[in-house]
Amino acid sequence: MTTYPRVERFDSVSVILPVLNETTSLTRTVDIILRDVKDRVKELLIVVCRETTPEAIATVERLRKELRNLVVVIDQQLPFLGGAFRDAFDVARGSHAIMMASDLETNPSDVKTLIDEAEKMPWGIVTASRWRSGGSFHGYSIIKLVCNWIFQHCFSLLYWTNLTDMTYGYRILPTELAQAINWEEVRHPFNLESIVKPLRLGVPVVEIPSVWHPRIEGGASNPFFRNFAYFRIGLKTRFARTKSLLKPSHSQQRESGRLFFRSRS
16 A cells, blocks of 8 residues: 655644745735744745846845845746746655645735644645635636636536645745655646645645735746646546655655655755
8 A cells, every 4th residue: 555654743834935026915925924933934946047136146145145044046947837836846845735825816914824733734725715705716717717716616526625725825834744755846846746646645745725816926837728738637647556656766665665865954
């Protein structure tokens, strides 16, 4: 039987913040997180890439000088949004990691709730939902809203889950779990992959409501029609062998009864 890493205690969190052109919103996001949960934050993993604007880089450098060792800047190696999260998973040092945005589309005030719930169930995943009672969308067109609703319901049925928002990449998960899974996606469909692969492995997942607002800086980096790419990873994962969802080294070590460790840089 394929098993996943089970974390029994929450110690601290690595908050992952990919940055492209965010300045004011990045600062606001960091301020709110540290206001609410600074004592539980191990590090802020700020991921920058070649496309990150000079203004955003300047903001990141200012935060690094002000917050010193609390800020870790990662030069992204894998491309796109999913690649940013995957690069950050590899170096995260907290017992848990939070996937979120730095543009205020993910409400930073919800970080405290995510951590509170993770402390109750450290071996599982806590994810935000815009469809749960108390959550909502602002700025979605009717067509986009309907398409999102249909997609969520179809995939909740496909995976036999009561989750309502599987494509919203705002969640907290055990770092060891994130480092053990064999990820594939590098673009936005990684948001779906990061929940369906744990579901297939039997990881428990709970949702909290969250309110979504459109970004206030720059333009959208995920064109609407690219969303159809979500179907590929969603369907592939549903019918994959669970053993293939974990990195080979992890599967071999679990099967032989040895503990699984991943070196951190």
